[in-house]
Amino acid sequence: MFLNINPSNGIAIYDQVVRQVKFAVAQGAVKPGNLVPSVREMARELAINPNTVARAYQQLQADGVLEQVRGMGLEVAPDAVKQCKGERQKLIQDRIRQALVEAKQSGLEGDELRQIVEKQLTSVFRNGS
Amino acid sequence: MFLNINPSNGIAIYDQVVRQVKFAVAQGAVKPGNLVPSVREMARELAINPNTVARAYQQLQADGVLEQVRGMGLEVAPDAVKQCKGERQKLIQDRIRQALVEAKQSGLEGDELRQIVEKQLTSVFRNGS
Amino acid sequence: MFLNINPSNGIAIYDQVVRQVKFAVAQGAVKPGNLVPSVREMARELAINPNTVARAYQQLQADGVLEQVRGMGLEVAPDAVKQCKGERQKLIQDRIRQALVEAKQSGLEGDELRQIVEKQLTSVFRNGS
Amino acid sequence: MFLNINPSNGIAIYDQVVRQVKFAVAQGAVKPGNLVPSVREMARELAINPNTVARAYQQLQADGVLEQVRGMGLEVAPDAVKQCKGERQKLIQDRIRQALVEAKQSGLEGDELRQIVEKQLTSVFRNGS
């Protein structure tokens, strides 16, 4: 499992791990029943402190994405995929809505806004990121 | 100048002040040449720490929105309106673009995304906020 | 706020803090809007590591029992009382039910069990703990 | 001897083995003088680590439930039935008492508690588990 960690982008490292694992699950890159790398191994891979990984994994357990298999490690929970996809979907909708609401408060009319969005949309899906 | 401060919404208070002052300038609620309330008065109005207001005013000076008038206090800079409007515009574009990029990374196609955006757009401009 | 911490009773210290704070809220010992002692102060009081208190407070925030007031500390959330009471109630019912189910599986009949429970009940409410 | 092992329910696997063997003895499913399956066979049956079975058997020997028969393996001890029944009885009483004590500490009065218990009792003995 390859995660890209950026220790200085303002997002807490443990949170980057949480998000990227959820993302990997939503994409099907790791499937229910798969074991995730051990705390120590993941820490080695990412060159961060094992405690930081442990914190991320605890969060993921609390969120129902990972489950402990005694003595074996942590595996992806059976219904994690649906949950992660739904969570992701909801996050995205909220982000978009929030951006639009702010734009409206800023005095833009629906049609101006629609044009801006359309411009960004084509730009994003032409250039890649 | 009336600002709404929420100490528990995750956004730094000084930043809320900065944003709302810029917003007021962009809307024309305060005009170039107007004096803003003194640090102490604003702090009293908002029931926050004067240090916090001072920090916000420093930020606003650094951003060229406020200028010091010796012996008088701080006034809105002559070209602040254009700047604040442009900044706001840019912020909004960035927010929208960022949301769309994340959505794309999450595996959505352009047309699905266009539908979601359109839904949110009509919803936002029907319901108000 | 007085908590009794036992570092060697098998329950994690941070969890003891979480439970006892929830208990205090449920009892009305601390009310919505009250600030809880700062991480550092609580750590001093209980003679434990500030990180351990911080972990407990984070859990309590995630559970919606505490809310951050920027620069002031953490306060009890408005609807925390109802929530803590409900949670406590549910925990107790589950504990009792689980004990009874095990007893049944162990071959006891309803009436034998009823007698045992009644005996324990009177004993508990006579002796104190 | 069929045991149900759940590696992800928070109870140590070796402890699940210990409890279920004792339960089987208390129920008369296995009788004094019967040989229990060898460590290796039991481990194969339950798909767990032989070390884990060994640890459970050691515990059961220490508790006087199993005895070693040279060259034959481990058999159920002559007085294991009485002991297991008594132990089970004591465990159940403790569980019930503990649940009641916690409920009392939580502020419930004897009569409220009596009602809750009665409700759970009838529910448990109507529904099965």
Next chain:
DNA sequence: GTGGTCTAGACCACC
């Protein structure tokens, strides 16, 4: 002063 985060190193129970 407040909480949030990270690192380092240690001990534990369990497999």
Next chain:
DNA sequence: GTGGTCTAGACCACG
């Protein structure tokens, strides 16, 4: 080997 917990000490942003 696995994860869970605690301690100690450091740095950061914020008020």
